[in-house]
Amino acid sequence: MIVLGIETSCDETAAAVVGDDRRILSNVVASQIATHRPFGGVVPEIAARAHLGQIDAVIRAALAEAGVGVGDLDAVAAAAGPGLIGGVLVGVTAAKAIAAARGIPFVAVNHLAGHALTARLTDGVPFPFLLLLTSGGHCQTLIVKGPEDYVRLGTTIDDAAGEAFDKTAKMIGLPYPGGPEIERHAAGGDPRRFPLPRPMKGAPGCDFSFSGLKTAVRHTLDKLPGPPSPADVADLCAAIQAAITDSLCARLKPALAAFRAACPEGRHLVVAGGVAANRHLRAALAAQAEKSGLAFVAPPLPLCTDNGAMIAWAGLERLRHLGHGDPLDFKPRPRWPLDGDAPKARGAGVKA
Ligand code: KG4
Ligand code: ZN
Secondary structure (H helix, E strand, O other), rough: OEEEEEEOOOOOOEEEEEEOOOEEEEEEEEEOOHHHHHOOOHHHHHHHHHHHHHHHHHHHHHHHHOOOOHHOOEEEEEOOOOOOOHHHHHHHHHHHHHHHHHOEEEEOHHHHHEEEEEHHHHHHOOOOOOEEEEOOEEEEEEEEEEOOEEEEEEEEEEOOHHHHHHHHHHHHOOOOOHHHHHHHHOOOOOOOOOOOOOOOOOHHHOEOOOOHHHHHHHHHHHHOOOOOHHHHHHHHHHHHHHHHHHHHHHHHHHHHHHHHOOOOOOOOEEEEEEHHHHHHHHHHHHHHHHHOOOEEEOOOOOOOHHHHHHHHHHHHHHHHOOOOEEEOOOOOOOOOOOOOOOOOOOOOOOOO
């Protein structure tokens, strides 16, 4: 079986063809980063229009690179939420049109399931596994028991980790997206020069918080005698990267204990989402997994940030699980938690 996967929920227009034998036949990503950069973040209306302009060419490129035609596809999957609804509509409508025209199943994929199941595409990781899902919009720990079966252990009560990277980078004057910029500048920096907090370290439960870190970076910048020098930027970036990494690892500890208690047969710690591309974080998580006696799996860097391959794969898993596709009147969902039963987290600006 081969499936076309379409991703348009944020600022990448992406399409890929993936086989049920875990082969990625193509993976085309058209980034809108340059379009949004002057605004310091993603502008939803501009994103939706840019997806509309790119989608046909991206799908055509994905098919051509895979060496297949529309007639060879067995199903077509699209990220149907959560995300910026204008963009989601573009991908979902394209997928529904192809499915209707060819008489093949349409699969509505949860974007977060795309991230969550990537480790099964790349490494064949068996269920259950513990997942740290950390992107621009989400920061959660989940027990993944099946393609449609998630138990959320913790979530952020304010900002996501990627958001913390992006917002602190903006304060320093670095371009969007901030995560890769901070990683690059941190390389020559001293993480100890500017002390930054590790929000919620040691607090009960598994939730995350990053807004205090933002405030601390603001104060650190205000205390400098002038605009930050290149050395200041390097040291501050190293401090931010260390603080976010330490916070994620500290909050993972109770989640690891909960996973061990709930699923003693579980053998894997998986990280996914855009922030999983950070090498400093990957190294820290690998060490923590080893200490806990778990194998650590992180997708290759291009499969951490948004892409069509993860949507095609999650589509295959959902199709196998349901035994059929989704109805063509499936309504895209701006909010679509992986664990619908999880209690609402407390705090301002809480993410699902
Ligand atoms: O998963 P993703 O591509 O989009 C969302 O679904 O949010 O994640 C994007 C986020 C951005 O906040 C970006 O700054 C962050 O991932 N990111 C990184 C790195 N690469 C991307 N954060 C830290 N280090 C990186 N190397
Ligand atoms: Zn994402």
